[in-house]
Amino acid sequence: MHTLAILLTGFSVFSALILALTHFRCDNYKGQAVAQGMGIILLLTLMGLQLAHFTWLQGDADFLHTPYYQVLLFAVAPAFYLFSKPLLQADASLHLRQLGHLIPVLAAPLLPFKLALPLAFAVGAGYLLWLAYSIYALHSQRSRFRLELAMLGAVFVIAVLVLLLGLGLPLLPEKLFFMLYTSAIGMAFLLVNIVLSIAPQLSTDVAEAARETYAISTLGTIDCEAMLSRLNHLMDQQQVYQETAMDLPTLAAHMSLTSHQLSELINTRLGKGFSRYIREYRVKAAENLLLQRASMPVLTVGMEVGFSSQSNFYEAFRELTGMTPGQYRKVHKTTPK
Incomplete structure (x- = not known):
């Protein structure tokens, strides 16, 4: 398990860099600057988490029990939400009220470590519920994205398992928990790469489907x-x-x-x-x-x-x-x- 976690950590870091340079080009996010920017921030956040996991698992340094790690942990769910919302709900604008998603991130360094981890995963549960609802709202378009949605559904299942893992943290040995968490992030990166290799323009297609789903007929x-x-x-x-x-x-x-x-x-x-x-x-x-x-x-x-x-x-x-x-x-x- 330790070796697998280390390998998936390395894969995650390089995958994040490659996705930032290739998938998150302006060509793939025309008119979606907010989604593009938040997607890159999400990748950097996950890369930061995996680097912290790597150094801890190797015994070189302990970044896990620091405010730095807690900020990254709380930043994942809001970053994913701000990346997904413009694509899934056809709303490319950035509203001031969305700054409220930064509150948990700013509060993260003030929390004790044993409280911060389960609380971060509990906050993530709320974002997962929103994601499930938003994907379901596009069910009328499912024939266009049958395979892609199945793959993204697998990523969603991984997210749910990670959530359960996080909420069950007090019952697990700390090292086992972080090896499982590290491996789950790596597997999510693997599935995302598979999806994008099948449908590299998926972000554009989903945004168009969302505009169609939420628009009043203009014809x-x-x-x-x-x-x-x-x-x-x-x-x-x-x-x-x-x-x-x-x-x-x-x-x-x-x-x-x-x-x-x-x-x-x-x-x-x-x-x-x-x-x-x-x-x-x-x-x-x-x-x-x-x-x-x-x-x-x-x-x-x-x-x-x-x-x-x-x-x-x-x-x-x-x-x-x-x-x-x-x-x-x-x-x-x-x-x-």
């Missing part, structure tokens, strides 16, 4: 069939998806709709979010170019179909086809036209 006066026909013409004939700067407001302007109207139209009539809708067109066009122009560099193919960077192209292509563009070209190699 009452719109001829939806005519708008769908217009949308198909723009995508299939004019191929507007090839424009790198093509986003929801720009495409909506082409159709004389508001962003909310176009988003709702795509969500309700096509069963997907705008970002996935665009990615599917671009990846399909990339598949054709990879085979038709065998000498064209892979990166050039991505730029031709509208992707803004190599990383975005590779992530989207792998998400939708299960392989990289280079692998796709080799598997489906044909005589160039």
Whole structure:
């Protein structure tokens, strides 16, 4: 158990750094600066906890029985809440009342250690209840995220187990408790990495689903069939998806709709979010170019179909086809036209 905890600690630290540099890019959080910032803070908080666990388990230093550790422990749940709320409830604004979530963090250094730990986990229980409610509120969209929600559900189960573990702290040997807690954080990082490898644009898709769930219909006066026909013409004939700067407001302007109207139209009539809708067109066009122009560099193919960077192209292509563009070209190699 000790060895596993040490290994998962190292994995957590490096995973946090990689996620901060790759997943939490501006491309994945357009219009969601609060979620992006709080997500990075959450990663740094978890990384700080794991480093404290590592030094204690190795016997090098004891950061666990310090105010530093208690602040980090109390910061996890509020940071996760402030990261998740903009995505799950379609509210990207930051309100002054949300500063109230800092109160437990500020009070943490003043608490005795034996009280601080179970109290931190008890506070986390309240945030878990909110998370469960928010995820359930998106149940109407579950067909779009069936696998992803199952994986996130596993992360939620781990969180519940950690909560029970924390509340049962007085009944467990201290070293066993921290080895289990360290391992649980590492397993959560592993599951999150698996989810993001399957759906790298998950944060964008969930935010779009939330906007659709909580919005009042904006299509009452719109001829939806005519708008769908217009949308198909723009995508299939004019191929507007090839424009790198093509986003929801720009495409909506082409159709004389508001962003909310176009988003709702795509969500309700096509069963997907705008970002996935665009990615599917671009990846399909990339598949054709990879085979038709065998000498064209892979990166050039991505730029031709509208992707803004190599990383975005590779992530989207792998998400939708299960392989990289280079692998796709080799598997489906044909005589160039």
